Amino acid sequence: MAAGAGVGRSTAARTLGGYGYVSPDVRERVLAAAERIGYRANALARSMSTGISNTIGVIVADIANPFFGGVVRGISDAAHARGYDTLVLSTNEKLPEEVAATNVLIDKRVDGIIVASAALDAASAAHFEQARDHGIPVVLVDRAVPGLELDAVVIDNRAAARDAVERLIAAGHxxxxxxxxxxxxxxPRLRREMVDIAARNLWTDGERLQGYLDALDDEGIVFDADLVMVGEKVEENARVEVRQMLALTDPPTALFCTETDAMTGSLQALRDAGLRVATDVSMIGFDDSSWARVLEPPLTMIEQPMQALGTRAAEVLFGAIDGQEPSVELHTLETRFIERASVAPPSDR
Amino acid sequence: MAAGAGVGRSTAARTLGGYGYVSPDVRERVLAAAERIGYRANALARSMSTGISNTIGVIVADIANPFFGGVVRGISDAAHARGYDTLVLSTNEKLPEEVAATNVLIDKRVDGIIVASAALDAASAAHFEQARDHGIPVVLVDRAVPGLELDAVVIDNRAAARDAVERLIAAGHxxxxxxxxxxxxxxPRLRREMVDIAARNLWTDGERLQGYLDALDDEGIVFDADLVMVGEKVEENARVEVRQMLALTDPPTALFCTETDAMTGSLQALRDAGLRVATDVSMIGFDDSSWARVLEPPLTMIEQPMQALGTRAAEVLFGAIDGQEPSVELHTLETRFIERASVAPPSDR
Structure with missing residues (x-):
């Protein structure tokens, strides 16, 4: 590397170690050479030599959810390519923990924050103002917060859900x-109540429910509250609720599942009822997985671009760190509909 | 909370906000009351009032791997219960990134570090010495590092693998x-070469391979190099390698898969070859998943106590933060063998 920068070994060491005198021109050449060969001065040394900490912070709802794992992977790979390290905090979908996490990141002097926020509106998002008061830009990922003037990188959950449900309707369901x-x-028994509740729901989940209602409207299908799961969003409750749906006099012939555990819970309910996927009940799920390909039949899924969401959020954040004026845009990435074999015409069981 | 501590509201605010005078006795009562009701002063305020940062750092190989997601969840829940926030960094299984991550955490003044290390021996783990020189205790999780004098919280990978393979042998394979x-x-063609390579492998993977070899030895089964996958540890390569195994004159009648993607890659290879699980080829996998229960037949799996690994690692770390003498122990947690329906006697195909 010293050779690559055209300087002596000890000069390179001084530059990368952040001690002694190095002229700005030499520093630049050494850092450029270092970047070419993938060398990264450690944060401590870099921070001593440049006065910036070279870290960004990421706040996610649940680090054990593979979706956020993928998003974080996209962010940290992009950050790494810029010579930044990524600090991740998980909030269990609780707003007070999100506020605490934001304060930790302010305290740790990160250069920017990316957050999948649990805040439902701008009124409950004052913690982001605090970050910006400290000169720390904030970018939202996965969820926009209505009324909040921040860049957000998301998918169009409503359109993706509507498209999936319309495909089920097109198959005859x-x-x-x-x-x-x-x-x-x-x-809630009435469509109007359901819409109100969707609007006060977590952003992604509310949008997906709206997309479902949109598709029913488009095709003139009357809303039936008995076909919408309520209660705790856990696999076991999905199983119980779908079992109840399947026991109705006029049971569903298809299921649209908005999360991995909603899908596995529904599959358990089908098995409990002795029903087969596609043949008896059609299914479309959200968040593709390598498991979905090996099920028999393989499952038709909506894939979210997890890593790309992370990469784009990092790009927007680094734009702000580099001093670009924030655009306050909703950056919408495409989902991918992966057709496999879990959708068939309705059965007459 | 003020009432719970028997102090006035403004005294409670001073204590939790970290400003003004509060006697040590009162501070203790307020903090105890706060803890009882689950109140957490933010890290900034706490750090101002007590001089400690109230954060721990976690370094994992791959944050997108659900196994590490579960471990981190266990750690951060335990930390949260103690009023600590958890900062997570991911290294993509690369030692230079682990060194950089350790330096970031030293720089950010965390109170302790938990790490799933990519280091293969003590010689490549000098960065942990550096952390300890800064008074920051380090606890290993998931992998021990031979020769390194640090507490490590692990499962007995070798025994778990041996047990699983012995069950396949007991079924007639x-x-x-x-x-x-x-x-x-x-x-590597020779058993001796394979053992040498296992010893220089990543700790968990090497131990699982040793357990496989142990089981063959116990039952007097001659090692056959053609039945061990080599090359990149990704789903597609597992698929290719298993397809080759299945095309042998004397193909395997059972597969032992040590990771989720090894399992799904193997399942794809079976489908490619038109073979069914259990009926044609028996399977046991590592790392249970909600998907494994909904496959037909449901898969027999070894479940690692992911969250418990995290919880225990946090307990050991907080012991060290509280000033207990480090014991330098290998803390071994139990795996759980979940018998479902993917193991049957060998077929005559």
Missing amino acids: RRIGFVWGPPVQER | RRIGFVWGPPVQER
């Missing part, structure tokens, strides 16, 4: 179950 | 494929 729905205990 | 094996290009 008119009784379509929605798993999972709003986390309320009492099942 | 003598031709058992091992997926995935060492990441070498050239397939």
